[in-house]
Amino acid sequence: MYNYYNRMDFPKENKLLKIEIEKHKSTISILEKHIYELLSGEQEKIDSHTPPLTDTNVKFIEESNNVWYMNARGHGFKCWEKLVENNFVYTWNHNNRNKLEERLHVNDIIAWYMVGKGYISVLMVTAPVTIMTETDIDDMSLEEGDTKSWLYDMDNKDYTLLKIPVKFIARNDKYKCITKNDFQHWKSDWTSGLRGSSCMRPSNPLWKQQVIDLYNHMTIKDGS
Secondary structure (H helix, E strand, C coil), X not given: CHHHHHHHHHHHHHHHHHHHHHHHHHHHHHHHHHHHHHHHHHHHHHHHCCCCCCCXXXXXXXXXXXXXXXXXXXXXXXXXXXXXXXXXXXXXXXXXXXXXXXXXXXXXXXXXXXXXXXXXXXXXXXXXXXXXXXXXXXXXXXXXXXXXXXXXXXXXXXXXXXXXXEEEEEECXXXXXXXXXXXXXXXCCCCCCCCCCCCECCCCCCHHHHHHHHHHHCCEECCC
């Protein structure tokens, strides 16, 4: 009689066992999902700090014959967002001494330095340099009357503003300009703080590598 009833309980025990197995399978599935998400998140962190080996801009900088240094200050810092929006930067030309239209060419690279702050962008020249028009000045004005003030000042102090059409291939927030302190590995001479409003090609043999490192370190790439 005992064996008979034990055999009669098998279907019930099997059913309970299946329920327990399903519970464990569900738990394992949830754990697997969490592990996958954690690993994916860590990989994203690694990827975000690792420059892609196939980055065409890095290759372009490496192969460029003209990798320039240029300064910006004052209004160029205040109106930075306007410049990015309108795809140009500008500089001064006092007494027509700044021959940028002869020196800067399409596809040249510029490391753009905010005086007293650090590097803010790596640029690629997209069109010839021109004298800024009233419309151009409007595009970077922050307040009503700025354009008239610029035009009046230029007439009285004998200078013009030069427009450099560019692509911002890499840039940082203007309050997060980059200095040598951002690179623990950089032990060589660091180029910064050169004087003048024209484009300059630093003599430092590691200048091009410095610009590549700046590009890789900047958080906003072209198209992002």
